[in-house]
Amino acid sequence: MHRAPAVALALCLVCHGSLSRAAACNAPQASAPPDTTAAPDDQPTVTLFEDPDAHTLRVEIDRAEALSYRYDDQYALPHIWPLRSPGGQPMLAQHPDPYPHHRALWIADRVKIADGREVDFYHCWKNYRDPDHPDQGFKSFIRHTGFESREASGNHASFTATLEWVIDEETVALRERRAFHITALGDGEYLLDLAWTLTPADGPVTFTSDWVHYAWPFLRMDPAWSGDHGAVITDNQGRHTQAATNEQYADWIDYSNTVGPEQAGVAILLPPADQPSKWLTREYGTFGPRRPDALSGTGFTLAPGESLSGRAAILVHKGDAASGRVADRHAAWIESIAANP
Secondary structure, three states: OEEOOOOEEEEEEOOEEEEEEEOOOOOOOOOOOOOOOOOHHHOOOEEEEEEHHHOEEEEEEOOEEEEEEEOOHHHOOOEEEEEEOOOOOEOEOOOOOOOOOOOOEEEEOEEEEOOOOEEEOOOHHHHEOOOOOHHHOEOOEEEEEEEEEEEEEOOEEEEEEEEEEEEOOOEEEEEEEEEEEEEEEEOOEEEEEEEEEEEEOOOOEEEOOOOOOOEEEEEEEOHHHOHHHOOEEEEOOOOEHHHHHOOOEOOEEEEEEEEOOEEEEEEEEOOOOOOOOEEEEOOOOEEEEOOOHHHOOOOEEEOOOOOEEEEEEEEEEEOOOOOOOHHHHHHHHHHHHHHOO
């Protein structure tokens, strides 16, 4: 195990691109990317609808659901589901087989607190109160504690959630701030800019996951949109398939397919980074960036006052990676970050 730098760690999430130093109070902010598709007089409208009873915050574009943030205790961790294609089809799997612990679009890891046991939030089935009775819920979980902000205007909407990583019902290991910014690009396409920061709640927290089993974040494609059913995996260097992209460095990766009458795709885009990030890709449908090599599967510790941050953008587009202009939209997003640091 090695210690994190004695200042806050700021990983360009999913971007997992770079490691820098930042004060723990300066969590990354999801900036509004430029609208590269819709004309000013014909902009789509983004709205937010919260249903506290269903533990859901729904994002709609022109009165149609684009995505929903779900924080019901049933699933042990908050996540995004569904994430809909421009044509309205669900692109992600919430409770898939195999690997039913996957949660569509999610963040999770395995951690250990000082003088405490190791808890695997990624494999949430390990944390049932009673393994023989899953309906009794979880003893360790990531808990949504509230919304810090919510706003919508024109073709943009944003909200910020606060969360706690709880061990054995009551011990808070980490506090998290997770910011979402949604931009409607027109014609059903949109970009979700996601940024988050984890901070130890009390004593030091050690991250103990291996290279594979943590979500930072991961997307789990619905089988219809997976490589096993014809989806093409593409990265920014023009490589295709799991064999060519897995464990390779890249700036973005896209999964595109034709499902029914619709050709569409979803890409994860990484921000600029001092250190590159490798990716995990699977033809069955899971993909996402890894943290920089020094912090991926190596074991590291955050001390009180330090923080670990990340950022990534999720682009939902028509067509494949080329016709959906993934490279151009990635460049536009990078420009927006530079303009709004």
